[in-house]
Each structure stands twice: as C-alpha cells, then as structure tokens.
Amino acid sequence: xxxxxxxxxxxxELQSVLQIGKNTALRLVHNDIITGHRIAGKWLFLKEDVxxxxxxx
Numbered sequence: 001x002x003x004x005x006x007x008x009x010x011x012x013e014l015q016s017v018l019q020i021g022k023n024t025a026l027r028l029v030h031n032d033i034i035t036g037h038r039i040a041g042k043w044l045f046l047k048e049d050v051x052x053x054x055x056x057x
Contacts, residue, residue, distance in 0.1 A: 013045075
C-alpha cells in the first residue's frame with residue numbers, strides 16, 4: 001500500500017498520503033495522534049508511525 005513512499009515523510013508528503021490539509025496534519029501532531037519530529041524547522045514523520053495511524057483509524 002505504502003511501498004513507494006520514503007521511510008521519512010515531510011509534512012507535505014504526510015498531507016498527500018493521508019489526503020488532509022496542513023492544519024489537520026498539524027492538529028494530529030499537536031494532539032499526539034500521530035508522532036512527528038521537528039528537525040531544523042521542518043516536520044518529519046516516520047513511515048511506520050503513519051502506517052500505525054492508518055491501521056488505527
């Protein structure tokens with residue numbers, strides 16, 4: 001299903017995979033629904049965290 005996406009995703013890639021907007025993606029992070037890491041001013045998400053979120057949705 002997600003074989004063609006990288007092991008780490010940017011915020012824009014997360015939005016594309018989940019088909020959600022920026023505000024919704026950030027709300028998921030700030031409410032600890034999906035784990036994100038802010039590195040050098042950019043949000044990064046691990047593929048396994050995204051897969052886990054999709055499974056639990």
